[in-house]
Amino acid sequence: MTTVALRDVSLIYPGGTVAVQDVNLSVADGEFMVLLGPSGCGKSSILRMVAGLQRPTRGQVVLGGAPADDVPARSRGVSMVFQDFALYPHLTVGDNIGFPLDVGGCLSAERTERITEVAKAFGIDDLLGRRPAELSGGQRQRAAMARAIVREPRVLLMDEPLSNLDAVLRSGLRGEIAGLARSLGLTVLYVTHDQIEAQTMADRIAVLRNGVLEDEGRPDEVYRNPATMHVAAFVGSPRMSLFKAYVQVVVDSHVALHIGGQTVELPWPDMRARAVAHYDGEDIAVGARTEALRPAPAGSSGPVLTGQVRHLEHHGHETLVSVDVGAWGVEPCGLHELRTGELVLRVRPDVRPAHGEYVGVRLCLEELHFFDLENGRRIGPRGRRR
Numbered sequence: 001m002t003t004v005a006l007r008d009v010s011l012i013y014p015g016g017t018v019a020v021q022d023v024n025l026s027v028a029d030g031e032f033m034v035l036l037g038p039s040g041c042g043k044s045s046i047l048r049m050v051a052g053l054q055r056p057t058r059g060q061v062v063l064g065g066a067p068a069d070d071v072p073a074r075s076r077g078v079s080m081v082f083q084d085f086a087l088y089p090h091l092t093v094g095d096n097i098g099f100p101l102d103v104g105g106c107l108s109a110e111r112t113e114r115i116t117e118v119a120k121a122f123g124i125d126d127l128l129g130r131r132p133a134e135l136s137g138g139q140r141q142r143a144a145m146a147r148a149i150v151r152e153p154r155v156l157l158m159d160e161p162l163s164n165l166d167a168v169l170r171s172g173l174r175g176e177i178a179g180l181a182r183s184l185g186l187t188v189l190y191v192t193h194d195q196i197e198a199q200t201m202a203d204r205i206a207v208l209r210n211g212v213l214e215d216e217g218r219p220d221e222v223y224r225n226p227a228t229m230h231v232a233a234f235v236g237s238p239r240m241s242l243f244k245a246y247v248q249v250v251v252d253s254h255v256a257l258h259i260g261g262q263t264v265e266l267p268w269p270d271m272r273a274r275a276v277a278h279y280d281g282e283d284i285a286v287g288a289r290t291e292a293l294r295p296a297p298a299g300s301s302g303p304v305l306t307g308q309v310r311h312l313e314h315h316g317h318e319t320l321v322s323v324d325v326g327a328w329g330v331e332p333c334g335l336h337e338l339r340t341g342e343l344v345l346r347v348r349p350d351v352r353p354a355h356g357e358y359v360g361v362r363l364c365l366e367e368l369h370f371f372d373l374e375n376g377r378r379i380g381p382r383g384r385r386r
């Protein structure tokens with residue numbers, strides 16, 4: 001096992017597409033790092049550079065503390081698992097798993113022992129005589145992973161390995177892969193656009209957008225304290241509600257946030273009020289996750305917004321209620337499917353507000369997020385690393 005680092009790495013493809021831009025990233029020995037971001041943000045390009053399949057245009061990939069520029073792909077000790085499994089259809093599962101050992105000239109007894117050992121770890125030791133066409137999707141992916149680790153790679157790279165599987169299988173395999181990687185002490189770089197995979201599997205997440213590393217940290221840190229509004233909108237389900245607020249400083253008293261036709265006051269002693277005050281007379285983006293919102297009688301005093309119920313989503317154990325508070329929604333570019341301008345309130349399943357009904361939503365001020373509308377960056381103290 002080893003460490004992986006990217007130092008000021010950029011990749012510009014012939015034709016001029018900037019796929020990766022000045023990325024600095026370190027993966028510790030035995031760490032499970034997830035690269036998360038929307039399609040086309042440069043995740044696979046990073047994996048290809050670490051694997052040695054692509055040279056960075058600028059910067060350096062460092063493996064185990066040594067620059068890897070001149071180390072060919074086959075000598076890097078890096079294995080890769082793809083979303084389409086990439087098993088050889090004419091070989092049995094056993095021969096597929098053993099293939100990297102054959103290439104490495106492994107002795108026959110050792111080969112058999114090693115194949116059985118990894119197949120057992122993945123629970124497919126009874127399938128070694130079958131061909132890939134005779135396996136389910138989950139079994140194929142297990143076989144592909146067994147093949148990837150049979151030669152005990154220093155680094156395991158996984159490129160959306162679960163995206164071709166159905167939801168039930170995906171959620172089962174998430175825990176299995178992460179657990180196995182940890183028990184084997186593997187250093188892993190795992191690519192996905194699925195934030196639930198990232199949240200549930202990663203030791204640390206690196207969030208990319210347009211080739212730029214926007215945020216990096218433990219899953220709970222990135223969730224609670226996102227560096228930009230793009231990260232805020234991308235991480236978390238249901239998505240953070242983002243809406244515009246006009247800032248007005250009332251000296252020595254509070255900072256007023258005018259949201260649609262309503263006003264919420266940030267008391268002056270609040271450190272974040274001071275940071276938001278720099279935007280006096282301008283619009284900012286306010287972000288609220290469901291946990292920052294509570295139902296309240298419409299028109300209650302305090303930080304309460306009143307709005308109309310637009311949509312109900314029943315999840316069995318809870319209901320998500322979208323409430324239109326008359327504010328402009330903010331849509332971070334690249335997230336076109338984002339629903340905007342509505343707060344998402346979590347209520348008990350037996351609470352059933354009617355469509356069009358006016359309801360009150362109490363805001364927990366400490367849990368609101370504030371972002372600069374121009375550069376998307378968080379406003380106020382971050383309260384964590386960097």
Ligand SMILES: Nc1ncnc2c1ncn2[C@@H]1O[C@H](COP(=O)(O)OP(=O)(O)OP(=O)(O)O)[C@@H](O)[C@H]1O
Pocket residue numbers: 013014015017018019037038039040041042043044045046193
């Ligand atoms: N061989 C190539 N030649 C030119 N441009 C490329 C090439 N491969 C990728 N790109 C471009 O580089 C950018 C990053 O692509 P990359 O595949 O790394 O993104 P990704 O985040 O892995 O996307 P996805 O999740 O869709 O696989 C995209 O704009 C893509 O179109």
